Amino acid sequence: ELGSSPTFLYDLVDVTRQAAQQLVSDYYLSIRQAFQSHALPELLTAGGVLVYDLLPELDSLLSSHSLFLLGRWLENARAMATSDQEAEQYELNARNQVTLWGPSGNILDYANKQLGGLVL
Structure with a gap:
């Protein structure tokens, strides 16, 4: 019954996404610690799990x-525009917001989002 509920499916993806993101953060810390302590086997193990398992699954x-x-x-950003030029600007802004947030990456993770097609 719940499997056909749009709100349940959304929540299922969202909660699983949050749990996976926590795992990604944990592995990132392990990678960072292994790198700083020059522990190559641990670095390769944690990095491999992150790159080949967790991120593709996410x-x-x-x-x-x-x-x-x-x-x-991106489509939603473009849809807000009233002209082609404005649509291009809105798409650029939307891409910028989920990647750099500023022309030089001034603010990191300010609008952090996990989106399919962006993680990998």
Whole structure:
């Protein structure tokens, strides 16, 4: 019964996304510590799990729901425009917000989002 509920499916993806993001953060810290202590085996192990397991799984999860897609985020930005030039600017702003947030990456993770098509 719940499997056909749009709100349940959204929440399922969102809660799983949050748990996966915590795992990504934990592995990032392990990678950083291993790098700083020159522990190559630990660095390679943690890095391998992150790059080959966690991030692809997170991207697959996010790509399974239309509200977690990068393409939809960009389409919604363009849809707010009243001209082609404005649409280009809004898309640039939307891309900038989820990657750099400023022309030189001035503010990191200010509008951090996990979106399918952006994670990998």
